[in-house]
Amino acid sequence: xxxxxxxxDFASGMGAxxxxxxxxxxxxxxxxxxGDVLFYGWGQIxxxxxxxxxxxxxxxxxxxxxxxxVLALVGGLAxxxxxxFLTTIYPRSGGEYVFLSRxxxxxxxxxxxxxFAFWEIFYSGIVAAFLSIFxxxxxxxxxxxxxxxxxLSSVGTWxxxxxxxxxxxxxxxxxxxxxxxxxxxxxxxxxxxGMWVVAGSLVLTVVVLALxxxxxxxxxHNFDALAGAGAYAKVVADGIKAxxxxxxxxxxxxxxxxxxWPAFSIWxxxxxxxxxxxxxxxxxxxxxxxxxxxxxxxxxSILLMxxxxxxxxxxxxxxxxxVPAAHxxxxxxPYINSFAGIAGGNxxxxxxxxxxxIGTMVFDIGATxxxxxxAILAWSLDGxxxxxxGRVSERFHSPTWAIGAAAVVALVWLGLYAFTSLLAxxxxxxxxxxxxxxxxxxxxxxxxxxxxxxxxxxxxxKLGRLPLVTVLGVVGLIFTGYVFYRxxxxxxxxxxxxxxxxxAFGVVVLAAIWLYGARAYRKSRxxxxxxxxxxxxxx
Amino acid sequence: xxxxFCSDIHASExxxxxxxxxxxxxxxxxxxxGGDITGKFVVPIIQQxxxxxxxxxxxxxxxxxxxxxxxxxxxxxxxxxxxxFETSPDEYAHYSADQTRVDELFKRLALERVAEWMQLADExxxxxxVRCLVSGANxxxxxxxxxxxxSDLVEDPNxxxxxxxxxxxxxxxxYGNPTPWPCPRDIPEEELAARIFEVSAxxxxxxxxIMSLHVPPYDSTLxxxxxxxxxxxxxxxxxxxxxxxxxxTAVRDALLSFQPLLSLHGHIHESKGxxxxxxxxxxxxxxxxxxxILDGVLVDIDPRRLTLHTQLVSG
Numbered sequence: 001x002x003x004x005x006x007x008x009d010f011a012s013g014m015g016a017x018x019x020x021x022x023x024x025x026x027x028x029x030x031x032x033x034x035g036d037v038l039f040y041g042w043g044q045i046x047x048x049x050x051x052x053x054x055x056x057x058x059x060x061x062x063x064x065x066x067x068x069x070v071l072a073l074v075g076g077l078a079x080x081x082x083x084x085f086l087t088t089i090y091p092r093s094g095g096e097y098v099f100l101s102r103x104x105x106x107x108x109x110x111x112x113x114x115x116f117a118f119w120e121i122f123y124s125g126i127v128a129a130f131l132s133i134f135x136x137x138x139x140x141x142x143x144x145x146x147x148x149x150x151x152l153s154s155v156g157t158w159x160x161x162x163x164x165x166x167x168x169x170x171x172x173x174x175x176x177x178x179x180x181x182x183x184x185x186x187x188x189x190x191x192x193x194g195m196w197v198v199a200g201s202l203v204l205t206v207v208v209l210a211l212x213x214x215x216x217x218x219x220x221h222n223f224d225a226l227a228g229a230g231a232y233a234k235v236v237a238d239g240i241k242a243x244x245x246x247x248x249x250x251x252x253x254x255x256x257x258x259x260x261w262p263a264f265s266i267w268x269x270x271x272x273x274x275x276x277x278x279x280x281x282x283x284x285x286x287x288x289x290x291x292x293x294x295x296x297x298x299x300x301s302i303l304l305m306x307x308x309x310x311x312x313x314x315x316x317x318x319x320x321x322x323v324p325a326a327h328x329x330x331x332x333x334p335y336i337n338s339f340a341g342i343a344g345g346n347x348x349x350x351x352x353x354x355x356x357x358i359g360t361m362v363f364d365i366g367a368t369x370x371x372x373x374x375a376i377l378a379w380s381l382d383g384x385x386x387x388x389x390g391r392v393s394e395r396f397h398s399p400t401w402a403i404g405a406a407a408v409v410a411l412v413w414l415g416l417y418a419f420t421s422l423l424a425x426x427x428x429x430x431x432x433x434x435x436x437x438x439x440x441x442x443x444x445x446x447x448x449x450x451x452x453x454x455x456x457x458x459x460x461x462k463l464g465r466l467p468l469v470t471v472l473g474v475v476g477l478i479f480t481g482y483v484f485y486r487x488x489x490x491x492x493x494x495x496x497x498x499x500x501x502x503x504a505f506g507v508v509v510l511a512a513i514w515l516y517g518a519r520a521y522r523k524s525r526x527x528x529x530x531x532x533x534x535x536x537x538x539x
Numbered sequence: 540x541x542x543x544f545c546s547d548i549h550a551s552e553x554x555x556x557x558x559x560x561x562x563x564x565x566x567x568x569x570x571x572x573g574g575d576i577t578g579k580f581v582v583p584i585i586q587q588x589x590x591x592x593x594x595x596x597x598x599x600x601x602x603x604x605x606x607x608x609x610x611x612x613x614x615x616x617x618x619x620x621x622x623x624f625e626t627s628p629d630e631y632a633h634y635s636a637d638q639t640r641v642d643e644l645f646k647r648l649a650l651e652r653v654a655e656w657m658q659l660a661d662e663x664x665x666x667x668x669v670r671c672l673v674s675g676a677n678x679x680x681x682x683x684x685x686x687x688x689x690s691d692l693v694e695d696p697n698x699x700x701x702x703x704x705x706x707x708x709x710x711x712x713x714y715g716n717p718t719p720w721p722c723p724r725d726i727p728e729e730e731l732a733a734r735i736f737e738v739s740a741x742x743x744x745x746x747x748x749i750m751s752l753h754v755p756p757y758d759s760t761l762x763x764x765x766x767x768x769x770x771x772x773x774x775x776x777x778x779x780x781x782x783x784x785x786x787x788t789a790v791r792d793a794l795l796s797f798q799p800l801l802s803l804h805g806h807i808h809e810s811k812g813x814x815x816x817x818x819x820x821x822x823x824x825x826x827x828x829x830x831x832i833l834d835g836v837l838v839d840i841d842p843r844r845l846t847l848h849t850q851l852v853s854g
Contacts, residue, residue, distance in 0.1 A: 019583065020580050020581065021582075021645070023645045390813075456615035526848075531837075531850070535854060536833060538618075
């Protein structure tokens with residue numbers, strides 16, 4: 001809510017917006033502190049994804065990772081502000097569904113909503129696999145090397161294999177689901193403390209990388225000490241043999257193409273829940289949370305990328321992931337968290353530096369499961385899924401069936417990822433990009449299709465003669481549209497395999513069938529679900 | 540019988556007009572507003588020396604140059620549940636320095652709007668056969684009750700029992716349990732319990748009763764609101780605002796004791812939902828009045844079989 005200027009101390013005590021009178025029994029709350037909003041936005045961004053982002057750098061010769069982050073930020077901020085603006089107008093209406101239904105068409109709203117929820121639940125399972133592959137496996141592998149403990153190295157290897165991926169991921173999904181079932185308050189209290197640990201671990205990692213870059217620590221020396229003399233140079237040489245390209249010059253095209261990797265992590269700040277309340281002030285709330293989170297996490301990404309390159313060397317960083325596991329001199333996943341542990345040269349540092357990767361992955365699983373079961377709950381209220389999915393536990397007041405359904409679906413995806421080759425890292429990004437594009441289109445059209453609402457709203461800003469939300473929607477659509485287009489072309493993403501493409505468009509078709517099917521079924525029982533969100537004309 | 544219920548429209552002109560259209564739009568026989576019909580903001584529209592007007596509305600400074608634009612701005616303010624007030628810079632300064640004058644202004648503007656609403660209801664609903672029930676709740680001045688009583692068609696169920704068709708009855712209670720703000724009809728839980736039981740004693744058969752209790756039952760998931768600190772700021776956790784139950788234990792006890800057919804609630808705008816409380820169905824349709832969205836619930840009741848079907852709607 002806004003600063004108060006005019007008005008008595010009483011009114012200012014009530015948090016009245018500037019230039020407006022309120023009364024004692026206003027029921028108004030003061031604005032949320034900026035720090036709280038930012039902290040909340042950070043929780044939506046999975047910085048841990050930078051592990052495979054940097055590992056994918058090898059496929060984009062000449063790309064500047066840091067500039068790619070900046071590009072992703074530009075597109076993300078434009079799209080994020082569109083989200084912030086639209087959820088300022090419809091804060092409690094469940095996200096994309098209502099504002100897209102009203103701005104464009106109910107089918108568009110439901111497609112966007114179902115698509116986003118589907119892929120969020122999908123990533124509950126996939127990120128559970130990431131936790132093992134990119135978090136636990138490097139941790140134990142590095143510890144095994146540093147402590148000369150083959151048992152720990154074997155554990156690290158196990159976490160990187162199908163069984164380890166599935167079992168550890170399943171445990172995390174089940175534990176988080178049970179925690180959520182016992183009450184979101186408890187889960188979020190744990191997460192809040194956990195995020196301080198994550199922040200500390202991240203700062204420590206950046207410090208170790210910076211010290212390695214400056215020569216205080218020597219990654220090359222430590223790596224050779226653990227893997228054998230000359231191992232570092234051999235990895236670089238083997239990388240070339242495996243097809244890695246060490247490009248000495250800057251390539252803008254590669255940089256732009258690489259943008260999708262940091263975008264995959266940063267853009268999800270938009271998934272935050274709205275809480276702007278009755279005092280409409282778009283300068284705070286969602287805007288600061290989404291934008292601030294993207295910018296600060298973007299800066300963190302750039303720091304990690306820059307110091308990783310300086311600490312480990314560009315050629316090693318590109319070559320290591322290209323070398324087949326069987327030819328890598330040590331049983332270690334070739335990721336920056338593994339290498340940071342080696343650079344630090346101390347097992348305790350290794351553990352502490354792993355916490356941000358593990359923590360952000362765990363919190364992302366929680367965030368996606370919560371999003372998924374909230375969506376299922378909302379659909380049950382709308383009559384789009386059986387009523388039982390809206391039932392809440394008498395004891396914990398949480399939606400048992402919705403939580404269970406989201407967990408089961410997540411486990412299925414986890415199993416598919418672990419035991420088959422149907423899915424790759426960014427398989428779901430196509431579906432998510434489609435939702436982002438629809439929201440950008442919604443932002444572009446909203447001022448024209450809902451002129452009366454727009455003119456009276458707190459987002460009625462103009463850039464010249466054009467509504468600002470329209471301009472930002474165009475910018476966002478360019479970036480999200482480009483990402484969507486690239487997903488069809490780039491094999492490194494994994495989204496252009498037949499199965500992910502079928503899934504992305506299949507979800508759209510499924511949404512249409514589901515909506516019209518549910519509508520027909522309910523109508524046969526005398527219930528008109530179209531009336532759920534149909535706007536009453538003002539006479 | 541089809542019943543339409545909404546609550547907490549807080550002076551939104553758009554929501555009131557939509558409410559009066561619900562008999563036609565939803566084919567409802569009985570339409571109910573469960574209280575909190577007065578607004579929270581007065582927007583000074585200050586006439587400048589140039590003849591133009593300026594106002595801070597929805598966080599944006601609005602400038603209007605002529606009567607047509609002024610009319611549009613006033614309608615936008617009214618639709619959002621706020622009260623536009625044309626004034627001069629000097630008068631604005633006087634009001635700004637004196638909360639007592641602001642409170643008097645508030646009351647005047649709020650009661651004027653309620654009176655206009657009653658007139659409009661009488662015009663729109665005359666001859667339709669639709670029953671229209673509107674009551675004041677914890678946020679509303681007591682003077683609102685007299686204005687509701689002046690309407691030919693609007694009935695006020697607050698603190699009484701009304702007979703409906705099919706042998707059903709409806710009782711209303713607009714008082715609420717204590718909130719962090721000094722609302723006119725906030726009372727202690729013990730007093731609220733006594734009032735509910737006193738009015739409910741007039742029900743001939745609670746199983747055939749509908750209870751319109753403004754505050755939802757405590758810890759029912761219909762009463763979840765952000766936790767506030769001492770400065771009335773939302774307490775945040777990693778997942779957003781920390782949400783806690785803030786409903787009434789008196790209401791909860793009454794529902795579990797009487798087990799009416801249906802209970803209808805408002806008060807907590809964020810907590811829309813439908814919940815079983817023993818054999819009773821309890822509903823809170825939520826509120827998005829500031830966005831001009833009329834959140835409500837449609838209830839189809841079979842008075843013979845005592846079955847009902849509920850559907851949340853957002854108009």
